[in-house]
Amino acid sequence: MSIRTMRRALIVAGIAAIGALSPLVHAETDDALLTMPTSQENIVAGLGTDAYVNGVNAYVWGYPLVRMERIAREYTDVSGAQSATSYRAPLNQIGWARELATPAAKDMPTANNDTMYMSAIVKLDEPYVLHVPDTKDRYYVVDVFNMWQELEHYVGRRTTGTKAGDFALVPPGWKGKLPKGVKRLDVTTSKVWLWGRLRVNDGEQTGPLLKLQQQFTLRPLSQMNNKNYKAPAAKLPPLPATGDDGLGFYRQLAAAVKDNPPPARDAALFAQLARIGLSAKGFDPAKLAPPQTAGLKRALEDGPKVAVSALATSAVQRNGWAWATGLDAFGTDYPLRALVSGPYLGGQGEKEAMYPLRSADANGQQLVGSKNYVIRFKKAPPVNAFWSLTVYNAADKMLVDNPIRRYKLGTDTQGLKLNADGSFDVPLSATQPTGPFAANWLPTPKGPYYMILRLYQPKEEALSGAYALPQVDEVK
Structure with a gap:
């Protein structure tokens, strides 16, 4: 028996002994905690339940972040042949679909058949400037999502009109000054996802629209006026492998949190996850007892149901x-x-x-x-x-x-x-x-x-x- 296992057994036995010697106070009440023995059976059951509850919370709270980090890598992967409905593009570049989505377009679930999609994953080592052309009242929108899949800004017909304009995506903590005429859009994470839509009328020839797409540009602030700028090749590091123990989601969530610190409002929620081995330092399943591991696996089965219940x-x-x-x-x-x-x-x-x-x-x-x-x-x-x-x-x-x-x-x-x-x-x-x-x-x-x-x-x-x-x- 290892020292860690022996120490854990002694602690559990000691707590159980204390519980056995303690008088059953207020036994007549319906307060279950006052009358519950601190037996090993209850402790083991509690560990599993606690891990399950925190595992569900971790899934429901952290799924958007994991999903976005996965999407950031998926949508910047252009290693294979790209279909006309694909909007993938390398990191810090704009990708446009050249045709409307069809049943063969598998990148986006529940895709519309109204607009050609645009996507850009942007790593904000400095502000990036999105230039939009005059679409002459044609409907378009570019949504700015942070890595928690929260929509922080709209650029488009409803909010900013359809005239040409420049919009700077400003990362947290940046203190510089923007050129005159550039609208500042502060974001809360160091990567963002630009997700755009450009209206296509039924039966419309798409040639002019493809030319219009090319007038949307994305450049670092330092290269804003460099018309010949080409984004250097860059890739995001891979997420941790999920492994074969059924706990891969928690590994990826821990890695994603390192790059995307939880907002202040979520500090207390995130602190609770330390009990299941998940913290700002990572995820360490080696510290979990078997009931906790079982609870975390069960949480991953039920977490999606909680999301659907929304x-x-x-x-x-x-x-x-x-x-x-x-x-x-x-x-x-x-x-x-x-x-x-x-x-x-x-x-x-x-x-x-x-x-x-x-x-x-x-x-x-x-x-x-x-x-x-x-x-x-x-x-x-x-x-x-x-x-x-x-x-x-x-x-x-x-x-x-x-x-x-x-x-x-x-x-x-x-x-x-x-x-x-x-x-x-x-x-x-x-x-x-x-x-x-x-x-x-x-x-x-x-x-x-x-x-x-x-x-x-x-x-x-x-x-x-x-x-x-x-x-x-x-x-x-």
């Missing part, structure tokens, strides 16, 4: 649609932040875009391709930009392959049939329907699926709930 605790239910607000102001709603950073990575606040989500019909039954449905719009969603309705496979959260290559229906869908009063129906089915609204068909997969109704720059009528989201009825 749809019930943080989302408003409107006529069968779940609408989560505050995607740019999570505060301490860690389950919602975790959920968004996973399958809904890059989601925006409701003033920029609404994302009502639906996976059940009017009777509360899961939407499945073996049934036919109809969505009845009394009128088009009220927006200052555009709207779209998109279907996704429930299993992989990807767009649905279909024979007419229609992945969404929206503002500019060609041939969309409306009634005289502006109302319209949208058939949902895995096979092409017939009838008066067949032209409005939105294809579905054969299995379970869900939908997102996107409203870009929604009007107050939509934000307030005055606009009634449409019902989804099964068609027998």
Whole structure:
């Protein structure tokens, strides 16, 4: 027996002995702690439960950071062939998709089919200047995310307009002065993710848009006026290997925290994680007893369920649609932040875009391709930009392959049939329907699926709930 094991056994035995000698005070009360023996059985059970509880907290709180650090490496990996829908680019460079997302685009779960995406992972050794061109009122937005997947700034049509401009991404602690005309955007982590969207109208020729993309530039402040600047080759160091003991998430979280210190509001929460071997110094599972290790593994099974539960605790239910607000102001709603950073990575606040989500019909039954449905719009969603309705496979959260290559229906869908009063129906089915609204068909997969109704720059009528989201009825 090792000295450490012997010492631990003696301590446990001593505590148990003290518990055995102590009188059972207040035994008549319902205070379980006052009457609970400090037996080895209870101590072992407590260690496992404590590790489980802290493990769940570590997952729900830390998942966005781990996810973003993984994404930072994934989206800067251009070692393989890049498809036209890919927006990957080397570190400190802008990458643009050259085509709209299709079912073959696997980088982004729940991708839209409305905009070409832009991505840039920026390591801020100094401020970086993002130059945006005049888009002549064309919708675009560039979101500035910190490494906790918190949206700190918008650059785009709604907030800064569509004229040309320069925006400096300023890292924590930088004390310098910016040139005149450059807008300062302070960020809270030393790396950021720029996540952009550029509107593509249905059937539009993309040649001019590809030229417009090239007018978005990203340069260090020291190279701001160097038109010939080319970013040097650079890579982020790899995250720790997950290993084969089932505790890899905690290793990666500890490594990510070293580069991204927890904000002050989370200091107390983070301090609790020292009991499971996770601190600013790293993660040391060697110090854990077997019940603690088991508790941490079980936490990784249940943590994702806690994140998914945010749809019930943080989302408003409107006529069968779940609408989560505050995607740019999570505060301490860690389950919602975790959920968004996973399958809904890059989601925006409701003033920029609404994302009502639906996976059940009017009777509360899961939407499945073996049934036919109809969505009845009394009128088009009220927006200052555009709207779209998109279907996704429930299993992989990807767009649905279909024979007419229609992945969404929206503002500019060609041939969309409306009634005289502006109302319209949208058939949902895995096979092409017939009838008066067949032209409005939105294809579905054969299995379970869900939908997102996107409203870009929604009007107050939509934000307030005055606009009634449409019902989804099964068609027998």
